[in-house]
Amino acid sequence: MKNISPVVELIDVSKRFGKITAVGNVNFSLSKGAVLTILGPSGCGKTTLLRMIAGFESPTTGKIRINGKPVQAVPPYRRSIGMVFQNLALFPHMTAGENIAYPLKMRRFPPQDIPELVERYLGIVRLTGMEDRRIHQLSGGQQQRVAIARALSFNPDLLLLDEPLSALDKKLREEMQLEFRRIQQKIGVTTINVTHDQREALVMSDEIIVMADGVIQQSADPVSLYRQPSNKFVASFIGLTSLMKGTVDQIEGTTVKFNVNTTSLWGQTSSKFHIGESVEGAIRAEQVRVHTEQTRPVGMDNVLDGVVEEQIFEGDRMVYQIRCPALDSAPIFVFDHDPAHNVLHRRGDRVVLSWNIRDLLVYPD
Amino acid sequence: MSGFNDRVGTPLASAKQSSQFPVRWRILDAAERIAALIWPRSLYPYTGYLLLVPALLLVFVLVIGLVYIGGYSLHELDLSNYRLKESFSLTNYYTAFTSATYRTVLLRSIYASLLVTVITIFLAFPYAYLMVRARRAMTRKFLLISLFLPFFIGQIVRAYGWLIILGKEGLLNNIIGFFGFSPLKLIYNYPAVILGLVQYMLPFGVLLLAPAITAISRDVELASESLGAHWCRTFIHIVLPLAKPGLVGSSVVIFTLTLTDFAMPEILGGGTTDFIANSIYDGFFQLSNSGLGAALSMILVTLGTAFVVVIFSIAGTGTLGFSKGAE
Numbered sequence: 001m002k003n004i005s006p007v008v009e010l011i012d013v014s015k016r017f018g019k020i021t022a023v024g025n026v027n028f029s030l031s032k033g034a035v036l037t038i039l040g041p042s043g044c045g046k047t048t049l050l051r052m053i054a055g056f057e058s059p060t061t062g063k064i065r066i067n068g069k070p071v072q073a074v075p076p077y078r079r080s081i082g083m084v085f086q087n088l089a090l091f092p093h094m095t096a097g098e099n100i101a102y103p104l105k106m107r108r109f110p111p112q113d114i115p116e117l118v119e120r121y122l123g124i125v126r127l128t129g130m131e132d133r134r135i136h137q138l139s140g141g142q143q144q145r146v147a148i149a150r151a152l153s154f155n156p157d158l159l160l161l162d163e164p165l166s167a168l169d170k171k172l173r174e175e176m177q178l179e180f181r182r183i184q185q186k187i188g189v190t191t192i193n194v195t196h197d198q199r200e201a202l203v204m205s206d207e208i209i210v211m212a213d214g215v216i217q218q219s220a221d222p223v224s225l226y227r228q229p230s231n232k233f234v235a236s237f238i239g240l241t242s243l244m245k246g247t248v249d250q251i252e253g254t255t256v257k258f259n260v261n262t263t264s265l266w267g268q269t270s271s272k273f274h275i276g277e278s279v280e281g282a283i284r285a286e287q288v289r290v291h292t293e294q295t296r297p298v299g300m301d302n303v304l305d306g307v308v309e310e311q312i313f314e315g316d317r318m319v320y321q322i323r324c325p326a327l328d329s330a331p332i333f334v335f336d337h338d339p340a341h342n343v344l345h346r347r348g349d350r351v352v353l354s355w356n357i358r359d360l361l362v363y364p365d
Numbered sequence: 366m367s368g369f370n371d372r373v374g375t376p377l378a379s380a381k382q383s384s385q386f387p388v389r390w391r392i393l394d395a396a397e398r399i400a401a402l403i404w405p406r407s408l409y410p411y412t413g414y415l416l417l418v419p420a421l422l423l424v425f426v427l428v429i430g431l432v433y434i435g436g437y438s439l440h441e442l443d444l445s446n447y448r449l450k451e452s453f454s455l456t457n458y459y460t461a462f463t464s465a466t467y468r469t470v471l472l473r474s475i476y477a478s479l480l481v482t483v484i485t486i487f488l489a490f491p492y493a494y495l496m497v498r499a500r501r502a503m504t505r506k507f508l509l510i511s512l513f514l515p516f517f518i519g520q521i522v523r524a525y526g527w528l529i530i531l532g533k534e535g536l537l538n539n540i541i542g543f544f545g546f547s548p549l550k551l552i553y554n555y556p557a558v559i560l561g562l563v564q565y566m567l568p569f570g571v572l573l574l575a576p577a578i579t580a581i582s583r584d585v586e587l588a589s590e591s592l593g594a595h596w597c598r599t600f601i602h603i604v605l606p607l608a609k610p611g612l613v614g615s616s617v618v619i620f621t622l623t624l625t626d627f628a629m630p631e632i633l634g635g636g637t638t639d640f641i642a643n644s645i646y647d648g649f650f651q652l653s654n655s656g657l658g659a660a661l662s663m664i665l666v667t668l669g670t671a672f673v674v675v676i677f678s679i680a681g682t683g684t685l686g687f688s689k690g691a692e
């Protein structure tokens with residue numbers, strides 16, 4: 001492997017619209033064949049970032065390199081980038097086959113090769129035989145596949161996905177996530193995906209960048225991102241997380257004791273705190289255990305009394321929303337994965353919550 | 366259960382307290398009650414047809430007029446008493462097609478209509494495109510207002526405006542004269558009529574093209590670009606085909622409006638560049654030959670209809686958005 005330079009490289013890229021900073025000092029690089037997801041709430045600048053890479057917008061400051069070459073002066077039609085748009089942007093006056101052949105014609109592939117390539121990519125997205133269908137004759141999922149085939153048929157260096165799955169219903173969306181993963185692995189194309197759907201990010205990516213307010217919050221592989229969120233925003237954006245505010249009371253290495261009113265809680269941190277600093281603890285719903293008064297855990301550090309405020313049945317699990325008088329903050333969410341529902345807690349029941357010290361993550365407030 | 370019923374209430378029960386409702390609600394409720402007496406619920410499926418009646422009546426009146434004109438056209442003028450003869454004949458049509466004058470007028474009208482349609486679309490497309498795509502709201506507003514201003518002036522006044530600019534003693538000739546050139550004959554000729562008509566038709570062209578261009582998603586153009594097409598190719602392969610409904614609609618409107626135009630050839634042509642409408646006017650009011658005028662009218666109606674039929678049979682009425690699935 002002689003060529004180890006990254007396929008895409010962003011160096012201090014910023015984009016301002018007037019006084020608004022849409023993207024601020026973004027740095028990342030992506031190696032060949034990897035799938036990167038930029039995850040963030042709407043308006044966080046992720047789409048602007050994608051459009052800059054595609055060449056539809058140019059950065060106010062900073063550099064974008066594709067295959068080691070700066071691309072400021074390269075117009076979109078000269079970049080080797082396939083893009084799948086949020087609304088797919090298929091050409092409604094062409095057939096599925098003509099849509100897939102379009103980039104091949106525009107990029108001057110030898111005409112005799114085009115039918116064969118169209119056939120091949122129709123096969124890859126499992127639409128063999130649909131070549132002559134008009135776009136409006138295809139279902140939503142089939143249109144997705146045509147859009148993906150069109151973006152891939154000319155063998156681009158980079159594939160960009162601008163939330164193309166967001167318009168699909170949940171079942172089809174989850175199916176297409178796996179389908180996309182299959183196609184990506186088969187072709188090995190370097191991919192940048194933009195989404196606000198955390199599940200999609202976790203399922204599809206090798207690496208995830210979480211963005212908020214135009215700034216990268218964290219960049220990590222899906223498992224580390226989920227297990228070790230680097231700040232409060234990431235912790236609350238991914239997974240179902242409950243937050244509790246307090247002040248630092250005692251520090252023992254990476255273990256922190258903080259007080260919420262008169263209650264003391266123990267948690268884990270990677271930040272440096274001083275005594276009396278205000279902090280926020282974050283706990284994932286699946287890390288909290290719920291007990292009754294009879295099974296109250298003894299000798300544990302984080303034990304709280306609460307009352308069931310809401311009981312939400314999600315089929316594969318029960319979600320409890322529990323109000324703890326000791327924490328005058330928002331309620332705490334708890335997943336109960338007991339498939340038989342042996343112990344059901346009803347609205348108004350008194351319960352006891354507990355969790356491990358290492359699962360309560362403490363962040364600066 | 367009774368508690369639940371109390372909460373929802375029936376319209377009858379709540380009518381007792383209707384005095385508490387805002388005046389606008391009560392007026393609308395009363396109007397609905399009156400409407401229900403006049404047009405009972407059982408007739409609801411026919412409401413659409415009821416609303417169609419006034420428009421159909423208007424069209425029907427037009428058809429009656431057309432039938433009468435068709436009738437006139439079949440009677441020759443009696444030069445002894447300047448009345449139409451009782452007997453039927455095709456003399457008027459024969460005159461219209463064989464007379465060199467009318468043949469010239471016919472061909473001139475058709476040729477001018479094609480020319481004006483092509484020139485106008487050429488000018489209107491970039492205007493409409495920019496108006497739709499401009500990023501700044503100010504630019505869009507400016508383009509839209511400049512488009513609408515001429516509408517408030519009217520065709521006759523605009524034609525006179527051209528006379529002021531292009532006339533023998535007009536603005537342009539004054540400027541030319543200032544530089545020592547002899548005045549040019551800029552009006553009462555064919556190009557002047559075409560210029561006036563193009564200027565008159567431009568807003569129609571833009572307004573009919575704009576919705577078609579709006580319907581093309583910006584992302585579709587960007588997609589084409591990212592797939593390797595320079596904007597020229599994007600325009601030819603994507604924008605033009607997708608703007609077809611607007612192109613067909615505006616061509617039909619501009620062509621038929623030009624074909625039947627009277628004021629521009631009358632004022633800017635000054636009798637040198639008569640269109641069919643001018644000949645019809647002369648037939649009815651100058652020659653007092655309503656038979657010939659009617660025959661020319663029938664020819665004009667037939668020509669216009671034929672054009673529209675040909676365009677729609679080529680492009681398909683689907684391009685007007687009548688049939689679904691055009692998107």
